[in-house]
Amino acid sequence: MSKAANSSQLPPGPKPTISLVNLLRFRRDSLGFLSKLAGQYGDIVHFKIGPLRVVYLNHPDYIKEVLSKQHSNFVKGRPLEMAKVLLGEGLLTSEGEFHKRQSRIIQPAFHRRMMGIYAPAMTAYATRLMNGWEDGMRVDVMREMMKMSTGIAGKTMFNVDIEEEAPEIDQALESIMSLFGRITLPFAELLLKLPLPGTLRFFRAKAQLDKTIYRIIAERRRSMLNNGDLLSLLLQEQGETDGGGLSDQSIRDEALTLFLTAFDTTSIALTWTWYLLSQHPEVEADLHKELDSVLQGRLPTLDDYPQLKFTRMIFTESMRMYPPIYIIARQALEQFAIGNYVVPGGTIVLMSPYLIHRDSRFHPDPQQFNPYSWAQRPDGHYPKFEYFPFSEGPRSCIGQHYAWLEGILVLASIAQFWRMTLVPDHSVEMAQLLNLRPKHGMMMQLHRRK
Numbered sequence: 001m002s003k004a005a006n007s008s009q010l011p012p013g014p015k016p017t018i019s020l021v022n023l024l025r026f027r028r029d030s031l032g033f034l035s036k037l038a039g040q041y042g043d044i045v046h047f048k049i050g051p052l053r054v055v056y057l058n059h060p061d062y063i064k065e066v067l068s069k070q071h072s073n074f075v076k077g078r079p080l081e082m083a084k085v086l087l088g089e090g091l092l093t094s095e096g097e098f099h100k101r102q103s104r105i106i107q108p109a110f111h112r113r114m115m116g117i118y119a120p121a122m123t124a125y126a127t128r129l130m131n132g133w134e135d136g137m138r139v140d141v142m143r144e145m146m147k148m149s150t151g152i153a154g155k156t157m158f159n160v161d162i163e164e165e166a167p168e169i170d171q172a173l174e175s176i177m178s179l180f181g182r183i184t185l186p187f188a189e190l191l192l193k194l195p196l197p198g199t200l201r202f203f204r205a206k207a208q209l210d211k212t213i214y215r216i217i218a219e220r221r222r223s224m225l226n227n228g229d230l231l232s233l234l235l236q237e238q239g240e241t242d243g244g245g246l247s248d249q250s251i252r253d254e255a256l257t258l259f260l261t262a263f264d265t266t267s268i269a270l271t272w273t274w275y276l277l278s279q280h281p282e283v284e285a286d287l288h289k290e291l292d293s294v295l296q297g298r299l300p301t302l303d304d305y306p307q308l309k310f311t312r313m314i315f316t317e318s319m320r321m322y323p324p325i326y327i328i329a330r331q332a333l334e335q336f337a338i339g340n341y342v343v344p345g346g347t348i349v350l351m352s353p354y355l356i357h358r359d360s361r362f363h364p365d366p367q368q369f370n371p372y373s374w375a376q377r378p379d380g381h382y383p384k385f386e387y388f389p390f391s392e393g394p395r396s397c398i399g400q401h402y403a404w405l406e407g408i409l410v411l412a413s414i415a416q417f418w419r420m421t422l423v424p425d426h427s428v429e430m431a432q433l434l435n436l437r438p439k440h441g442m443m444m445q446l447h448r449r450k
């Protein structure tokens, strides 16, 4: 790769005249579209989607430029505008000083010390889920994982049991996701102003989520509990910073952001993992060997976590093949240099963990599910920007340790007692919405391990 040069030429790409065609193709299959462009034009591609100027980066070195080296020139920008309608100014969507302050307040909820408190909640909710299962039963594993992860997120962040409300939350999310799927439309903002059925469903769903979250906040205020969880931190900040503290709206934005980002992505990652295990009995057998030897029939604790090495390798490999956040987007504030090109300010930059994770230059035999390939990597030290399911740089995932913990402990808890096989004829397809979900859920049959 050559160093950034001062040529003002834009990177190569399809002609701007077909920007509407690009829009349709991108909406139909964004991963297929981007991968085809990279094949045709190389690792930096320029194209237009409607009036928007977009650059796609298909190499870890270029991605490092945007997410790390030149990060201060990039904001979440337009791609996350729609998310603000739901999440307001939460950690995911905010910028600058405000974002720094929110990070500082929230960071302690993800401190290592807190993991000791979260671990038992994670295994308890996995157990509760298994208690409702019977040998031979058919379930949509996607829904089961959602139900469980919602319960875990509610308990660990707010100390409430909202599992009972999971179906409504799930339904609300579906309405939200289907509108979010149209996020790439240039006139997306307009969609929110018209009384279209999707838009009305979206606002109903938002109202449902708001009701739940405000109820939780009000209950916590009454109980005065301060146990160091997320809600305590947010309310405490409000009390401590006379006048300049967090408003109710701000607490709601942050709580909803953390809650939604936590359970949705983690349950999707777990769902793909159960699917991959069902397709690879040899891997599943090795997983059982590890669990039988480390746990010997009891639930895993935080102390077991470092011993569950193969379980971690499986979860790592699953997120390589199906990273729940499959496209990361930024918008440039000012003109910037990348490779041999100089790109104007305002340009949207797209990067895809999915496509980099499946590129044979960085991952040999990338279409093959091979957890064993991670055996040489010391725990958690993965090649940055070649493997980045949690993104990288200052805006990477704040909840990644939490997600690893939940993923590994839940896998270990459940796989000890249950196997899952895919229901014959169930079609497994990816839906490229805000995150990479199985389009038709994941219908699986449960088998109790003897």
Ligand code: HEM
Residues within 6 Å of the ligand: 091, 092, 093, 257, 258, 261, 262, 263, 265, 266, 269, 323, 324, 325, 328, 329, 389, 390, 391, 394, 395, 396, 397, 398, 399, 400, 402, 403
């Ligand atoms: C397997 C599970 C998860 C995956 C794959 C994942 C992935 C990601 C990615 C790729 C980003 C960066 C998005 C961007 O730059 O546009 C992100 C940000 C974020 N994640 Fe996660 N995440 C997961 C779980 C969690 C959990 C459990 C939490 C909270 C408990 C969480 C909270 C957040 C927040 C608040 C941000 C925004 C951070 C910021 O902008 O400063 N995530 N996540």
